[in-house]
Amino acid sequence: MRAMSERAANSNALSPGWSLDDARELYQIEAWGRGFFGINEAGHVTVRPGCTVDREIDLFDVVQGLRERDLHAPLLIRFSDILVARLKELQAAFAGAMRENDYTGRYTAVYPIKVNQQRPVVEEVMQHGPATDFGLEVGSKPELLAVMALTAGEPERLIICNGFKDDGYIEAVVLATKLGRRIIPVVEKPSELHLLIKHAKRYEVRPIIGVRVKLAAQGAGRWRESAGMRSKFGLTLSEVLAGVRLLEAEDMLDCLKLVHCHPGSQIHDIRRLKDAIAELAHVYGELVRLGAPMEYLDVGGGLGVDYDGSQTNFRSSMNYSLAEYASEVVYRIASVCNEREIAHPTILSESGRAIAAYQSVLVFNVLGSTSLVSNDEEPSLNGGTAGADEEIPQPIRDLMGAHESLTQRRLVECYHDAVQARDQVLHLFSMGYLSLEERSLGERLFWAICKRAWGLCQSLPEIPEELEDLETILSEIYFCNFSVFQSLPDSWAIGQLFPILPIHRLDTRPTRKAVLADITCDSDGKVDRFVDQRDVNRTLDVHQLEAGQEYYLAAFLVGAYQETLGDLHNLFGDTHVVHISLHDEGGWWIEETVRGDTAKTVLGYVQYDADRLLPKLTRDCEQAVRAGRMTLSESQALRRFYESELNGYTYLEPD
Ligand code: PLP
Helix, strand or coil: CCCHHHHHHHCCCCCCCCCCCHHHHCCCHHHHHHCCEEEECCCCCECCCEEEECCCCEEHHHHHHHHHCCCCEEEEEEEEHHHHHHHHHHHHHHHHHHHHHHCCCCCCEHHHHHCCCCCCHHHHHHHHHHCCCCCECCCHHHHHHHHCCCCCCCCCEEEECCCCHHHHHHHHHHHHHHCCCCEEEEEEEEEHHHHHHHHHHHHHCCCEEEECCCCCCCCCCCHHCCCCCCHHHHHHHHHHHHHHHHHHHHHHHHEEEEEEEECCCCCCCCHHHHHHHHHHHHHHHHHHHHHCCCCCCCCCCCCCCCCCCCCCCCCCCCCCCCHHHHHHHHHHHHHHHHHHHHCEEEEEEEECHHHHHHHHEEEEEEEEEEEECCCCCCCCCCCCCCCCHHHHCCCHHHHHHHHHHHCCCCHHHHHHHHHHHHHHHHHHHHHHCCCHHHHHHHHHHHHHHHHHHHHHHHCCCCCCCCCCCCCHHCCCCEEEEECHHHHHHHHCCCCCCCCCECCCCCCCCCCCEEEECCCCCCCCCCCCECCCCCCEEEEEEEEECCCCCCCCCCCCCCCCCHHHHCHHHHHHHCCCCEEEEEEECCCCCEEEECCCCEHHHHHHEEECCHHHHHHHHHHHHHEEEEEEEECHHHHHHHHHHHHHHCCEEEECCCC
């Protein structure tokens, strides 16, 4: 399917005093987009899988094209070319670091499928390069079952098995070894080693064995407890030593070939990584000294994603580049091995987030907005409470006074007066002394004062601390057609920042500030923290909604963890997922479409048998017709409606 890129050419004229560069600067697209995203002359967001402007995809054009194919927002759009680009970048970074350090071992990138287990994503990783360059990591039995089947006919593909393992998991690994897979179980608990020895003997195979070690070096980032002495994963060094002795006694020390640690996800500060890698390299060296024929040093995941583009050690960012990460890993390992005069191992890294995050974009439409403050006009001060001055209740008179005397010099004082008067209004209303009209006037006056006060703040060199929250309080709420819990769970659960911006109208100045509310009935279902180079923004700059026109926003870098962690709050299911690729002749094409969950599917997840729901409703309709509460045609209309909704998208769709 070729794109109709003429649409992109229908550019609006730029709004006065506003340029596309202003839009780029405002949303920091170049900082966090790493060249994968841009803004074109039409004011639309573009996707540049190859990081070049000559081959870019107009995202708004894609959304329009999908709409014409009856695929409506919310949409999760995956750009497979970006995934491939990230895999290449990772390989190139390690190749460069190995050249710099005269490294004689190899590097294999192992994709941890937990980060995004979707079959097309895993297949894309596998198809991309030689099996020796890209392995797969699994962390559970179901992940192992998927990977065992996916790697059929690929004996070279390295499979690393992490996670806690029971007898069945280990038996499956041993059998997979027998099947010819290059599979390495990584021992996380001493008991796993006993199970491994048992099954290896039973099936007469010599598995390659790895151990995960608990390092003294603390992990880094939000998941720093994945490493360190008190980590729930891995063996202490005494347990490793006991394991070596056990393998020796069982005549299986020749099977021990890998050592692993995972220093935590989203490492934002590179200093933490250095210590962990150096310690791990020494453990590797010691295992060599103890006689294990070691081959692999697995540095785990953790390579960060600069979600806000600030290049700092803020937790949604990272203070190092991919090249620096690779260089640090290779240099530390090479130094230890050179010092100990042992061969350089094959380095494995299990970077998940850094590989998968960039490929996916969540596009959603705005359904409407609300605001506490009128955007256009000051409140009419008599507000229907016509009467002599003395009849106006005191707190309302105080609010009128504060409104009139508000100047830049008296800003904080007038604001305090207004807060006090507003509180009195609320109190008197609750005591039954004020009418609804009076309370309404009091509130409108208060918001008008806040709005003017915020306007006056803009020309001050510094915003007074007392007034800092006004921006959020005054912002609008944009209601968006998606579920935070389903599509951006980390935003809700751990305050993860994702870059969000409009995907069109960027040639005009966004004149509104908003927080985003999703369509779940949960007050936590909102996004009110947005990326900023220096800080975290409490509001997002958005355009005024226009009647009859869709307004689309998108959250970027959502390809890692969000899909699997997402839940069914309010029974909002998976969104439509579309795989888009660059077309050889220019434009884009749809590689694969997976329609989002229907209501019937999600009801099934919570034990409703959808096949029994419709007959139940039909019976009820028949009874209503008999009792004369409904006509036959009304009952049929309801039945048809119910049936079509059961088979429909769980999100709001255009009529
Ligand atoms: N390896 C292991 C053992 C993990 O637990 C994880 C994630 O937590 C990863 C790799 C992937 O980490 P990341 O996505 O931060 O690269």
